[in-house]
Amino acid sequence: MSDSDFIHATLTAHLAVIRDLATLTPQIAQIADQMWAGLTSGGRIFWLGNGGSAADCQHLAAELVGRFARERPGLASIALTTDTSILTSVANDYGFNQIFARQVAALCRAGDVVMALSTSGNSPNVLRALETAAQLGVTRIGLSGGDGGQMRQLCDHCLCVPATNTARIQEAHIVIGHLWCDLLEQRAVTVASEFPQLDR
Numbered sequence: 566m567s568d569s570d571f572i573h574a575t576l577t578a579h580l581a582v583i584r585d586l587a588t589l590t591p592q593i594a595q596i597a598d599q600m601w602a603g604l605t606s607g608g609r610i611f612w613l614g615n616g617g618s619a620a621d622c623q624h625l626a627a628e629l630v631g632r633f634a635r636e637r638p639g640l641a642s643i644a645l646t647t648d649t650s651i652l653t654s655v656a657n658d659y660g661f662n663q664i665f666a667r668q669v670a671a672l673c674r675a676g677d678v679v680m681a682l683s684t685s686g687n688s689p690n691v692l693r694a695l696e697t698a699a700q701l702g703v704t705r706i707g708l709s710g711g712d713g714g715q716m717r718q719l720c721d722h723c724l725c726v727p728a729t730n731t732a733r734i735q736e737a738h739i740v741i742g743h744l745w746c747d748l749l750e751q752r753a754v755t756v757a758s759e760f761p762q763l764d765r
């Protein structure tokens with residue numbers, strides 16, 4: 566296959582996955598409602614995932630704490646993928662599978678929301694974090710692909726992009742993540758004055 570053919574085939578596959586996200590519209594909206602409910606009751610939104618998904622986690626937490634496109638109060642959100650001292654010490658002392666679970670145990674409380682990003686749904690460190698979150702009564706949202714892997718049964722709500730290629734799934738994840746940021750921001754702009762807990 567020539568480079569041009571490869572590029573065309575990849576872009577065609579990407580567009581097909583993004584087009585099919587329309588089938589997930591009710592679920593995307595429902596999860597935005599769950600995130601908003603957590604924020605307006607004083608909870609925080611935590612993000613975790615590996616590799617490209619780790620980058621998505623810090624990207625999306627930054628959109629919520631800072632801004633997406635419009636002025637509004639900062640929204641409480643923390644990426645559990647960014648503190649190299651925590652990540653290396655926990656991995657070194659307890660094992661890599663504990664890097665998120667240990668942070669969830671230390672930081673998350675009932676009323677918080679954990680957003681777990683895993684294209685396979687089978688990364689052990691993500692699964693351990695969801696198990697810990699369940700013990701704490703934390704709302705667990707999964708963002709995955711295919712059938713959601715083992716993560717599906719550990720989440721309150723697992724959104725599965727209808728694709729199997731890791732890169733295509735990740736590309737859809739950031740579209741969905743931006744939709745959540747936009748939807749939360751619209752709520753925050755409109756009704757923030759009713760929720761002083763948004764403006765700590």
Ligand SMILES: O=C(CO)[C@@H](O)[C@H](O)[C@H](O)[C@H](O)COP(=O)(O)O
Pocket residue numbers: 615616617618619682683684685686687688691731732735
């Ligand atoms: O970004 C990519 C591939 O596009 C990779 O870094 C990818 O995120 C890593 O292989 C991850 O370890 C995959 O983990 P997961 O999505 O299956 O949980």
Ligand SMILES: [Zn+2]
Pocket residue numbers: 617732735
């Ligand atoms: Zn990647």
